[in-house]
């Protein structure tokens with residue numbers, strides 16, 4: 001097979017033309033600012049699509065998540081002293097297998113992430129492990145949950161657990177816009193939720209995010225915090241710390257144009273996923289799980305290799321090595337082979353409890369808490385699902401501009417790793 005002359009990417013923006021019209025409108029009306037018609041429209045559409053009352057347009061999903069944890073902290077524990085975070089020294093239960101941006105904001109506010117193991121059947125936070133964590137720490141009042149790759153777990157059940165324990169739920173739906181659980185939109189389950197318009201997401205503004213909530217007071221507060229926390233006075237009056245987190249009206253123009261194509265993008269992502277599933281159906285692999293009563297947005301197609309077909313692979317903090325064995329492979333081999341053909345795959349998110357920065361933080365599996373975590377994933381019979389999936393899994397090229405021929409070639413490359 002030949003090397004791709006044009007690189008096959010993991011996921012890149014797909015533009016349609018209307019985006020440029022709305023950007024031009026911002027330019028021609030001179031609303032080259034963080035106010036304007038595009039932002040108003042994005043907030044209206046975002047709230048409507050996600051089935052929430054309010055959306056606040058922000059510079060990124062990370063900014064949105066920061067303001068959600070700040071709002072949650074203040075509601076739970078009151079407004080902190082000026083130099084303190086709203087979650088100062090409070091434990092917060094967080095998804096383990098996700099992008100660091102899901103939970104870094106907990107740390108911005110002085111909180112202590114406690115990581116909750118992943119459920120094998122959904123690749124999302126394990127509700128059984130979450131129950132276990134509430135047994136260990138009944139005082140915890142906040143859960144931060146992320147949907148993985150646009151394939152939701154049963155966040156409705158997670159929400160029930162939170163309600164039972166009087167905890168607030170923050171939903172990081174950055175990867176899951178347009179996906180549904182029991183007929184409800186991802187982003188609608190959290191007391192506060194966040195979505196992303198980053199360049200590789202299902203729709204994009206090049207950057208940007210929204211905070212979503214049904215709480216008018218929180219929406220107003222987030223909007224105020226995002227514009228340097230100015231008080232209502234003729235001069236710059238400040239009662240609390242603020243941020244410069246507002247969405248640009250030019251970026252909002254791109255997002256406004258993209259929203260019309262959300263359903264089409266999901267449809268095309270679904271076709272990619274199904275072609276992969278068909279192409280791999282006789283291989284010892286599993287694609288992202290689709291949980292009963294959920295409809296994914298299929299953002300990234302990913303797969304894991306069955307245990308018996310994994311060749312030996314070791315990873316340290318920056319390198320990976322493997323030993324080739326006949327009939328067996330591993331993510332490292334597949335990713336290197338894809339790269340040699342000029343195609344981009346990616347390892348799954350490295351679990352947060354294995355990140356150097358969070359190594360000393362607690363990690364709760366369905367069997368209990370685990371502190372000494374290095375290489376602990378089968379130690380003492382406590383099974384670490386996050387690490388197991390990380391070791392065996394990878395994201396496949398999922399760019400919706402990839403042609404059927406290109407995807408078939410990718411499938412052949414992956415298949416050849418099992419020779």
Ligand SMILES: *Cc1c(COP(=O)(O)O)cnc(C)c1O
Pocket residue numbers: 060061062063098099101102146172174175195196197198207208209
């Ligand atoms: C992309 C992503 C984010 C961050 O989004 P930005 O808009 O880039 O800040 C947060 N959480 C998850 C799960 C993501 O995939």
